[in-house]
Amino acid sequence: MSKRKKAKAPLSGNEIARLIDQSLLKPHAKEADIIKLCNGAIKYNFYSVCVNPYYVPLCNALLKGHETKVTAVIGFPLGMTLKDVKVYEAKQAVLYGADELDIVMNIGAAKSGNWDYVAGEILEIISATGSAVHKVIIETCYLTEEEKIAATKITSLFGAEFIKTSTGFGSKGATIKDVKLMKKILGNRAEIKAAGGIKTLTQALNFIKAGATRIGTSEGVEIMKELKIS
Known part of the structure; x- marks a missing residue:
């Protein structure tokens, strides 16, 4: 059996780690799992941990004094709750210690061509949580190419610092093609989270080469182990 070839990294181990949002978003995640998540993030110096809002206070306490930030998901994973609920959820997440917010766009509104609603919702959430970094999840697997272009343009124009490809709960995750398309649209106006x-x-x-400046993954520790960083 041939051995798996080790990938050559153009970045240092720490540079790669600082592009990773280490995620644990499963609904059955226990406190012990979150503690393990944060310990791994501290060990490898990941940019952030990405969790459901319920676990923001715990992560905030565990990561105090460390570089790793806390990211909370908002309207996750469907994006279809009411705007006022999303705004409240975002404000509470920041109140309890979230540094960054991964906000699921209202996918149904986007598919219906109701871009004014999509833009208004994003603007209202960002206005209510100005101290946070905002990443809008457009869930590319459900969008046509035209809708991907519109979603990327609109969410960035209304203040999102990052556009994120996927929740990881949809029918498909990030693709190189989508990241390249998003990069072409955005230029340097906003960043991309794959x-x-x-x-x-x-x-x-490969995603970093395509234009992503943040990687969302539940396998950050395994990725670092591939670099033989243990």
């Missing part, structure tokens, strides 16, 4: 199905160092490096 997420969904990224499990290896090679995948992560």
Whole structure:
């Protein structure tokens, strides 16, 4: 049996780690799992941990004094709750210690062509939580190419610092094609977070090469182990 070739990394181990949002978003995640998540993030110096809002206070306490930030998901994973609920959820997440917010766009509104609603919702959430970094999840697997272009343009124009490809709960995760398309649209106006199905160092490096500046993954520790960083 041939051995798996080790991917060559153009970045240092720490540089790669600082592009990773280490995620644990499963509904059955226990406190012990979150503690393990944060310990791994501290060990490898990941940029952030990405969790459901319920676990924001715990992560905030565990990561105090460390560089790793806390990211909370909002309207996750469907994006279809009411705007006022999303705004409240976002404000509470920041109140309890979230540094960054991964906000699921209202996918149904986007598919219906109701872009005014999509834009208004994003603007209202960002206005209510100005101290946070905002990443809007457009869930590319459900969008046509025209809708991907519109979603990327609109969410960035209304103040999102990042556009994120996927929740990881949809029918498909990030693709290189989508990241390249988003990068072409955005230029330097906003950054891209690739997420969904990224499990290896090679995948992560390919998405970074395509234009992503943040990688959302539940396999950050395994990716670092591929670099022989233990």
